[in-house]
Amino acid sequence: MSDAPVFEIDPKAFWRDPYPALKQMRAQAPIAYVPQLNATLFTRRDDIFENEKKIDVFSSDQPDGLMTVLMGQNMMRKDGDAHMAERRAIFPTISPKTVKNVWLAQFQAATQQILDEVAPLSRADMVGDIAMRISGEALKSITGLTNMSWAEMDRVSQGMIDGCSNYAGDPEVEAQCHDCTGSIDRHIDEMTPLLKATPNHSLLSVQMQAEMPEAAIRANIKLAISGGQNEPRDAIAGVIWALLTHPEQLRGVLDGKVTWLQAFEEYTRWMSPIGMSPRRVAKTYATHGITFDREDRVFFMFGSGNRDAAHFKHPDVFDVTRDVGPSIAFGAGPHFCAGAWAARSLIADVALPMIFERLPDLRLAGDVPFGGRAFRGPLSMPVAW
Template sequence: MIRAQVPVADWVDAAELATDPYPSYQRLRSEAPIAWVPALGRYLVTGYAECHAIECDQKTYTADVGGSGATMKRALGGHPMLRKDDPEHACERSAINPTLRPKAIESVWTEVFTRNATAYLDVLAEQGPDTAELNRDYASPVASQNLIDLLGLPDVDVDSMRRWSHAFIAGAGNLMDDPAIWRRCEDARTEVDALLDELIPFYERNPNESMTSALIHAGLPHEAVAANVKLTITGGMNEPQHMITNMVWALSGHPDQRARVLTDPALWPMVFDETARWLSPIGMYPRQTTREVELGGVTLPAEAAIGVVVGAANRDSGHFDGDPELFDISRPRQPHLAFGSGVHLCAGLWAAKTSVGRIAVPLLYRRFPGLRVDSSRETRWFGWVFRGLTDLPVTWDD
């Protein structure tokens, strides 16, 4: 039996991925949907079918990555549920599921999300249409305060939450082993661990509806609680923040679609879903093979470090109807991988759909119907493991 060798993509440049990964994604999907990338020391998987196959087989493609691929575990100083397979993953995931189910989001958290969005709409208005920056003045603080409330972290301010999340995000994506990034992670871990040393005994005596309390009262050890709180800080602030700015950026560039949704608010869920596909905030996550396996016509060795590039898979023309490089809220509904799949489907999916897609962005346009990107000021993007707008200047008509 002849086994196909994995193509080598020695042309892939990490700096170019961080600046704009989509041209590289197109070339990889076309030339080698599975490729060894020397610059990253891992196999990148960019085809939709191949990424989905990995998600459906946790026995062959483990989330418990080891060696140099374990950047998230190093960043968080622990072993969170996202880097575990079932049954260990299911045990910890089941602890927070009740807090994040649609019924709980509707009955407990919708009012909180609305209050937080309304407060920062006032901050954005105070900045005014000449100086407002959506990430700084609205998206980041709204996402931070929502997460502070969900986790039940009293006396934590939005600046600390943002700093912690950015440090953990940078560490989880630190494939180039930058020592300065690890130092920031260590500082963030020290602060969060000190806070949890006080909160865990408190919530043992005084349970409430927060995620931290739920983790504690599931009987998890202190280390598992701490690792999963830090995991939630990593993704629970950054991705909702980027979804807010991504939705505004997408609609600003497609004024006909913006006009449609402002006329028909029932279209907001489609805007959220299409933005998540087109501009996936989580662009890549790691897996590792447990055995030699054939995938997509090539053979991967055992213990192969894999990057599941969902940011590329979500634009695969072999899966999506129409041109997936285009933003189109009328696109026929098809499954995408922006929130993962299978047992590792994002636990915060319903919280994100509600806090961002039903509340933060619709309220933003209700307050400022003419909101748009201010083309006179610079817009900045960064990242591919986690990708989003770092600066989105906006303006509106007074």
């Protein structure tokens, strides 16, 4: 265990809203050991930005970590050459060129169909009825698992997220996670011969074309689903909530004074759908007078860094005109989110403008609870139009 100052949290309150505690940590103990999480948290933006790059110290390779044990060792749990080799192999799926020339049209078609079905209803849950479907349909295309329903995509994603944060060792959560990874494997088995016969730009196909080991292919598909479903879902609904609760800023976007991308980038800074990333300490290391021992667990708290007053004026305020250049919403080091271009396209180019165009006078129709410390977003969001 590191000798960092100890900072106690209420786990339930931290899950409901981690920002008050993180603000206190940034001020009083910016590197702090939190016993309830059994991890040392980095909370200031510059400390995260600097240390996430030190892969010889803060390693993503976590052989005993829940993600590796439950999902296999994906590229996010590899460092150095091993990580970069797999990142290069999947680049044809997630490159800006592929996003523009292949996925954008598919995103538009799927979103159009969803909104055609939803628009006549005049009322829905933005999370479960709209954003979840848009995200799921996009992920089906990108992964190559077009034989999976959007609802199953969301189910297996949530099951893996729950499994990877199951530090209490709840056997029911673990069993559910195994059920979800089993479902993904069965869908991969069904699609493999089809994609061998007709290759495309999907993640499954591209990895097969690169002749990657089967275990790595499956682990990376599961990685893409575990993060690639919930982050766009939560960001689509979250940006809409933020704009509806800040009508003057919504008017600026609708009038063309501010872009949808600016709104998306500011939301991901402000609310950080991916709030943290774990690391394993690979060797004894000292920084800011704090010593880390080998095998210590570290959490880089991206959501906290994105509200660091050293870089953002009035950081707790949502402001679509803000310069978000220092934001680390997608990471800060070699593990910068590989799906960032696809997420920006799906959300800023497609989902947000199409939703506001097709659902006139969109408005909130009830309370919008939020939750999550690692993955954060609205839990439900009743809307009418």
